[in-house]
Amino acid sequence: MTCKTFSGMISSFLSGTLEDDSLREFLEHYDKCENCREEVEIQYLVSRAFDHRKEKEVINLSRDLPALVEKERSSMVFRSRLGYTAYTLEILTILLVLMTVFIFLR
Numbered sequence: 819m820t821c822k823t824f825s826g827m828i829s830s831f832l833s834g835t836l837e838d839d840s841l842r843e844f845l846e847h848y849d850k851c852e853n854c855r856e857e858v859e860i861q862y863l864v865s866r867a868f869d870h871r872k873e874k875e876v877i878n879l880s881r882d883l884p885a886l887v888e889k890e891r892s893s894m895v896f897r898s899r900l901g902y903t904a905y906t907l908e909i910l911t912i913l914l915v916l917m918t919v920f921i922f923l924r
Contacts, residue, residue: 819847821853828857862886
């Protein structure tokens with residue numbers, strides 16, 4: 819992923835709307851590129867400042883942004899595992915149906 823592509827995805831990341839494949843690529847680039855991490859920090863601060871300007875909430879960048887990144891990473895892993903589980907259950911269901919048909923047609 820290029821830095822330009824990454825930059826275009828930051829707002830989607832911050833809003834939690836990246837699909838898993840894009841999110842995976844985004845996080846891989848985030849982990850490797852210092853300049854892009856700084857860009858995420860800037861956009862995160864700006865978005866949080868606008869979201870919470872009336873609440874006068876203190877924004878703790880060193881706590882809040884890593885928590886958001888970890889939350890997105892964990893959600894992606896969970897969805898991936900959920901997909902594998904659903905796929906496994908589909909296979910088992912098909913096998914069960916085939917075994918049942920085989921037993922009754924014997």
